[in-house]
Amino acid sequence: xxxxxxxxxxxxxxxxxxxxxxxxxxxxxxxxxxxxxxxxxxxxxxxxxxxxxxxxxxxxxxxxxxxxxxxxxxxxxxxxxxxxxxxxxxxxxxxxxxxxxxxxxxxxxxxxxxxxxxxxxxxxxxxxxxxxxxxxxxxxxxxxxxxxxxxxxxxxxxxxxxxxxxxxxxxxxxxxxxxxxxxxxxxxxxxxxxxxxxxxxxxxxxxxxxxxxxxxxxxxxxxxxxxxxxxxxxxxxxxxxxxxxxxxxxxxxxxxxxxxxxxxxxxxxxxxxxxxxxxxxxxxxxxxxxxxxxxxxxxxxxxxxxxxxxxxxxxxxxxxxxxxxxxxxxxxxxxxxxxxxxxxxxxxxxxxxxxxxxxxx
Amino acid sequence: xxxxxxxxxxxxxxxxxxxxxxxxxxxxxxxxxxxxxxxxxxxxxxxxxxxxxxxxxxxxxxxxxxxxxxxxxxxxxxxxxxxxxxxxxxxxxxxxxxxxxxxxxxxxxxxxxxxxxxxxxxxxxxxxxxxxxxxxxxxxxxxxxxxxxxxxxxxxxxxxxxxxxxxxxxxxxxxxxxxxxxxxxxxxxxxxxxxxxxxxxxxxxxxxxxxxxxxxxxxxxxxxxxxxxxxxxxxxxxxxxxxxxxxxxxxxxxxxxxxxxxxxxxxxxxxxxxxxxxxxxxxxxxxxxxxxxxxxxxxxxxxxxxxxxxxxxxxxxxxxxxxxxxxxxxxxxxxxxxxxxxxxxxxxxxxxxxxxxxxxxxxxxxxxxxxxxxxxxxxxxxxxxxxxxxxxxxxxxxxxxxxxxxxxxxxxxxxxxxxxxxxxxxxxxxxxxxxxxxxxxxxxxxxxxxxxxxxxxxxxxxxxxxxxxxxxxxxxxxxxxx
Numbered sequence: 001x002x003x004x005x006x007x008x009x010x011x012x013x014x015x016x017x018x019x020x021x022x023x024x025x026x027x028x029x030x031x032x033x034x035x036x037x038x039x040x041x042x043x044x045x046x047x048x049x050x051x052x053x054x055x056x057x058x059x060x061x062x063x064x065x066x067x068x069x070x071x072x073x074x075x076x077x078x079x080x081x082x083x084x085x086x087x088x089x090x091x092x093x094x095x096x097x098x099x100x101x102x103x104x105x106x107x108x109x110x111x112x113x114x115x116x117x118x119x120x121x122x123x124x125x126x127x128x129x130x131x132x133x134x135x136x137x138x139x140x141x142x143x144x145x146x147x148x149x150x151x152x153x154x155x156x157x158x159x160x161x162x163x164x165x166x167x168x169x170x171x172x173x174x175x176x177x178x179x180x181x182x183x184x185x186x187x188x189x190x191x192x193x194x195x196x197x198x199x200x201x202x203x204x205x206x207x208x209x210x211x212x213x214x215x216x217x218x219x220x221x222x223x224x225x226x227x228x229x230x231x232x233x234x235x236x237x238x239x240x241x242x243x244x245x246x247x248x249x250x251x252x253x254x255x256x257x258x259x260x261x262x263x264x265x266x267x268x269x270x271x272x273x274x275x276x277x278x279x280x281x282x283x284x285x286x287x288x289x290x291x292x293x294x295x296x297x298x299x300x301x302x303x304x305x306x307x308x309x310x311x312x313x314x315x316x317x318x319x320x321x322x323x324x325x326x327x328x329x330x331x332x333x334x335x336x337x338x339x340x341x342x343x344x345x346x347x348x349x350x351x352x353x354x355x356x357x358x359x360x361x
Numbered sequence: 362x363x364x365x366x367x368x369x370x371x372x373x374x375x376x377x378x379x380x381x382x383x384x385x386x387x388x389x390x391x392x393x394x395x396x397x398x399x400x401x402x403x404x405x406x407x408x409x410x411x412x413x414x415x416x417x418x419x420x421x422x423x424x425x426x427x428x429x430x431x432x433x434x435x436x437x438x439x440x441x442x443x444x445x446x447x448x449x450x451x452x453x454x455x456x457x458x459x460x461x462x463x464x465x466x467x468x469x470x471x472x473x474x475x476x477x478x479x480x481x482x483x484x485x486x487x488x489x490x491x492x493x494x495x496x497x498x499x500x501x502x503x504x505x506x507x508x509x510x511x512x513x514x515x516x517x518x519x520x521x522x523x524x525x526x527x528x529x530x531x532x533x534x535x536x537x538x539x540x541x542x543x544x545x546x547x548x549x550x551x552x553x554x555x556x557x558x559x560x561x562x563x564x565x566x567x568x569x570x571x572x573x574x575x576x577x578x579x580x581x582x583x584x585x586x587x588x589x590x591x592x593x594x595x596x597x598x599x600x601x602x603x604x605x606x607x608x609x610x611x612x613x614x615x616x617x618x619x620x621x622x623x624x625x626x627x628x629x630x631x632x633x634x635x636x637x638x639x640x641x642x643x644x645x646x647x648x649x650x651x652x653x654x655x656x657x658x659x660x661x662x663x664x665x666x667x668x669x670x671x672x673x674x675x676x677x678x679x680x681x682x683x684x685x686x687x688x689x690x691x692x693x694x695x696x697x698x699x700x701x702x703x704x705x706x707x708x709x710x711x712x713x714x715x716x717x718x719x720x721x722x723x724x725x726x727x728x729x730x731x732x733x734x735x736x737x738x739x740x741x742x743x744x745x746x747x748x749x750x751x752x753x754x755x756x757x758x759x760x761x762x763x764x765x766x767x768x769x770x771x772x773x774x775x776x777x778x779x780x781x782x783x784x785x786x787x788x789x790x791x792x793x794x795x796x797x798x799x800x801x802x803x804x805x806x807x808x809x810x811x812x813x814x815x816x817x818x819x820x821x822x823x824x825x826x827x828x829x830x831x832x833x834x835x836x837x838x839x840x841x842x843x
Binding site for chain 1: 463464465466486487488508509511515516517518519520522523532536538539540541542543544545546547548549550551552553554555557558559562575576577578598601602604605606643644646647650651703704705706707732735736737770771772773774775776777778779783787790791792794795796797798799801802803805806817
């Protein structure tokens, strides 16, 4: 590790010249997903921690623009002053995650259940590609169909197509109050059926997670809205479910989930997109391997804490035709499992980074 | 001219009844809803299978002949305008809903499926497909994907891109790719999102996985009348700032009100300068509480009259007037142009006042019917193409409106796409480098630039032929320009 150097440009121009003068670059934001910004010998870390600050925020517009290195904590606090929030509920906010890192890793949290993920709220981006070119895609208004959707291309690009330097997001008013129901289920099948029914129901659900607690599937269902109506809405939900109970200290539960407080230290952490149909067989295999796991977004994805070698998880996911992104763990390649669209990504990368200054994607 | 070899090979691939070559057969494919332009292709392929689409694209690639994939031709930006002497691949016959999974709330459809048919198929399960362009009775999902179509309900749930989870596509060089899948989440670059809105330049979507939403328990709709367009625009900013998140917020001006009333008797107040429709949706208890709050905001926004939809029939009537307003206004004039620029929502009032001033300065009537909650304008510029100079004045006015949108920090298009109509405005919104990078990305997928050539990027190519008057389908009321 000692053979890696770190540079921290203070301006977009400095990012451009840094890219032109370094042969191998790894971009690092807050470093909260360590594997995705890990550098090896000969690589230069381009840290974004000096590229910070909210550039533009008009609360009445429900849109903000900030430099990529800005910590989400700062953004969340600025939004909260006006009763607004990031509806895609990015993870690791309290751990120091940055705006750029969140886009580049394409991560959303439990709150994505209500309105969608990071891809659905990013409206514009400025990035420096592997040739040092400053490129803009999208804009600063909530609706925009002009040009190719470069912002979406950068979601999940892990800093390997370019360095995101600035981004614009739309935001929403935050529900003034929340309540959560904890509802243990007799079997996994029952849990998945409950998720399917809830997701197709007219209940407005902010978050819908499935945990396995001592072998028992447990649903955590969060509702949000006007404090005056929440109690009645929760009662409706409880009687519709025919079970479960209000969760005390519900905010702490979701905050702890957001920083993966449940995942054992030293274990690898992987995100795997799933569906209600793929969960049963994955769940069985994860249980057999002694992995800890938590499903979020109404069964849209799993966070997997993996105790052993990641090659075993890679084989497992490949066999199930699932894919995964490693946030932390020992690996030389950030993905595990099956992969689609790799050939297309390679063609795109050749345009944006022909000299391969950024690692392979 | 395309090589005889291409036409010969197409003839071996596609039965003669579905390979149109005669001018009379191809007339309906010469233009789309941007009727000011038309172009005659060399051939139209009425594809019935994905394999036919793939093989046609491969032939076009081999011979370097441009192709344009086309759904129902409702593009307002000339997005499905043929390339002169190129090939049109008509996809309306690829109209199967391949798979509808209510448990996972997804539908896998072919590109020729009509937008509204997805919601119809999902309805028995209490689900619907959210994006609702006004042409949803006729427009296809393939076209929606190509142009990232919007609609009246984008405010809360976003545009087409926010509802497409996966795409199987044939790239312009004939490679077939699978992007995304059935999950709402993904890893790696969001290729599905990147493909949506690429205006046909990245190839043809063959199978599209759509996300379905549960129908809300309750809608509450209010109609407020104002003395000026600016006041209605300011009211939108107040509703947005109040912390409410309506499913839709729409504005119509006096000309649009009058036309809509004449067309469908929606029961709108005729003496208003502007109407604002606001709709809340969601869980019953929550919506009722929010609606009370909304009415306070509306009352204090200077509304002249406030009408609340009493029941579903009332709500349907309000929306019918709104959705028919466009074609109704269109009938007031021999010709019209539509823009769909976007401005920040807090500057709507200002933008509307500017449009009014520009309308007077150019001595052309402009009607406004638009998605106010998104700041997505739809100025409809009325003119008569047979009067010398009017088209040029209309285009000048349209151009000034687009520049105003950019000056206010907005976009040249919210949902119609750039197409051929606004390609010359791309350099005002994007830098030379931005456009260069986009062009390089395009060539990485399409080295010969054969997929929907002449769209999105500014070119020096000769413009297509001009035509005059309504599209034949528009005259029949099948198609509407919004």
